Amino acid sequence: MLWLHRFGSLPYFYRVSRPIALALAVPGVLLAVYGVYGGLVNAPVDYQQGDAFRILYIHVPSAWLSLFGYTSMAIAGAVALVWRLKLAEIFVVAAAPVGASFTFLALVTGSIWGKPMWGTWWVWDARLTSELILLFLYLGVIALHNAIESPRSAARACALLSVVGVINVPIIHFSVEWWNTLHQGPTVTRFGRPAMEMAMLWPLLCAALGFTLMFGWLTLWNMRAQLLWRERRSRWVKKVFSDA
Amino acid sequence: MTRTRRRRLMLVGGLFVGLAAATALALTAFSENILYFYQPSEIVGGEAPTHTRFRIGGLVETGSVERNNDDLLVRFTLADCEASVPVQFRGTLPDLFREGQGIVAYGQLNDAGQFVADEVLAKHDENYMSPDVAEAMKDASGTSCMPSNMQAKR
Structure with missing residues (x-):
C-alpha cells in the first residue's frame, strides 16, 4: 500500500503525471489516426449503407468513451466520498469536460449518420434520449463545480452527482435490447458470430483503443491544471513556478 | 478501514442500491411508454392504440410494394414472424427503403x-459486411420474418 500513499502525494503526482500523460498521448494519437484512416479509406464498403457507414469509426469510439468516462468518474467519485482522496476528487472534475466532449461528438456524428440512413436527424427513442441525458449529467458536473465556491465542497458535490448518475450508463448500454428502438443493437459486444467483417472491425478496435488512450492523456493533463489551481497557495506549487 | 470510512462506504453503497432499485421499478412501470414502436403481431392482437397516432416497426414484405405512377403514394405490407399490417404512405422514402428492410412508420390505423x-x-441492423460477403451469406428462404434485432426482449 506504500506506493498508493506515495501516489496520493500531490507534488509526487504532479511530477510523474507528465511523463505518464505523454506515454499515453503518443501511442493514443498514432492508434487513433491509424484506425480512423484505416476505417475511412481502407475498409471495404458496407453492403447496405455504402460509404456512409464509415462515420462509425468516429461515432463508436466516442460513444464508448462517453460511457467509459462517466463510469470512471463514478468510481473516482465513490473513492472521493469514502476515502476523501484529493486526487480522486480532482479526477472527477477533470474528466467531466473530456467526457462531455466525447458525448457531444457521439450525438453529433450519430445525427449526421441518421439523416441519410434512417431519414431523420433525431428521434426520441430510448438509446438517443438516454445518451442525451448523459450529456446533461456531464454538463451538470461541470456546472456544479463552477457554482460552488469552496473547492472541497464543490468536488464532493460533483462526486455525489457522478455516483448517482452512473445508473444511466447500463440503461444506455442495454436500451437497444430492453426496448424497441430505432437505433440498432450492439455489434462489437455481441457474443457468438461477429456482426462485423474482420477488415472493418480491426480499424475500429484500433481507433477505440487510441481514443481511450487519448482520453487518459487529456484527463491527466486537465488534472495537472486543476491540481495547480487548487494548491496554488501551497509551498510546493510556488516552488514549481519559481524553479521554472 | 476506520469506522468513519466504513460508515461512509455503507452510505454511498446504500444510496446507490436504493437508487438502482427505484430506477428499475420506474422503468418497468413505464416500459410501455418507452417502446419506440409496436410490432405487427401486437397491432393485429389489439395491443396498439386505436384512436391515436403511434409507430409501427417491421420488415417490408417481399413483393408487397406498390407504387402509383402519377403521385407519391406507396402501399406495402409490414410484417413480423406472425402477422402483417398493410401500410400506405405519401411522400419521400429513405434511401434504405426496399423489400426485406426494417422500417419504422408513424401514423394511425x-x-x-x-x-x-x-x-x-429506415432501421438498419447491426451487421456490417462488404457486398461480396453479403452475397455469399444470402439464403434462399426469402422469409419476411422479423430478425431478432428488431425485437425487444421481454
Whole structure:
C-alpha cells in the first residue's frame, strides 16, 4: 500500500503525471489516426449503407468513451466520498469536460449518420434520449463545480452527482435490447458470430483503443491544471513556478 | 478501514442500491411508454392504440410494394414472424427503403385496418459486411420474418 500513499502525494503526482500523460498521448494519437484512416479509406464498403457507414469509426469510439468516462468518474467519485482522496476528487472534475466532449461528438456524428440512413436527424427513442441525458449529467458536473465556491465542497458535490448518475450508463448500454428502438443493437459486444467483417472491425478496435488512450492523456493533463489551481497557495506549487 | 470510512462506504453503497432499485421499478412501470414502436403481431392482437397516432416497426414484405405512377403514394405490407399490417404512405422514402428492410412508420390505423403513415424511417441492423460477403451469406428462404434485432426482449 506504500506506493498508493506515495501516489496520493500531490507534488509526487504532479511530477510523474507528465511523463505518464505523454506515454499515453503518443501511442493514443498514432492508434487513433491509424484506425480512423484505416476505417475511412481502407475498409471495404458496407453492403447496405455504402460509404456512409464509415462515420462509425468516429461515432463508436466516442460513444464508448462517453460511457467509459462517466463510469470512471463514478468510481473516482465513490473513492472521493469514502476515502476523501484529493486526487480522486480532482479526477472527477477533470474528466467531466473530456467526457462531455466525447458525448457531444457521439450525438453529433450519430445525427449526421441518421439523416441519410434512417431519414431523420433525431428521434426520441430510448438509446438517443438516454445518451442525451448523459450529456446533461456531464454538463451538470461541470456546472456544479463552477457554482460552488469552496473547492472541497464543490468536488464532493460533483462526486455525489457522478455516483448517482452512473445508473444511466447500463440503461444506455442495454436500451437497444430492453426496448424497441430505432437505433440498432450492439455489434462489437455481441457474443457468438461477429456482426462485423474482420477488415472493418480491426480499424475500429484500433481507433477505440487510441481514443481511450487519448482520453487518459487529456484527463491527466486537465488534472495537472486543476491540481495547480487548487494548491496554488501551497509551498510546493510556488516552488514549481519559481524553479521554472 | 476506520469506522468513519466504513460508515461512509455503507452510505454511498446504500444510496446507490436504493437508487438502482427505484430506477428499475420506474422503468418497468413505464416500459410501455418507452417502446419506440409496436410490432405487427401486437397491432393485429389489439395491443396498439386505436384512436391515436403511434409507430409501427417491421420488415417490408417481399413483393408487397406498390407504387402509383402519377403521385407519391406507396402501399406495402409490414410484417413480423406472425402477422402483417398493410401500410400506405405519401411522400419521400429513405434511401434504405426496399423489400426485406426494417422500417419504422408513424401514423394511425384507419377503420379498414390499414396503417396510414405520414413518416417512414429506415432501421438498419447491426451487421456490417462488404457486398461480396453479403452475397455469399444470402439464403434462399426469402422469409419476411422479423430478425431478432428488431425485437425487444421481454
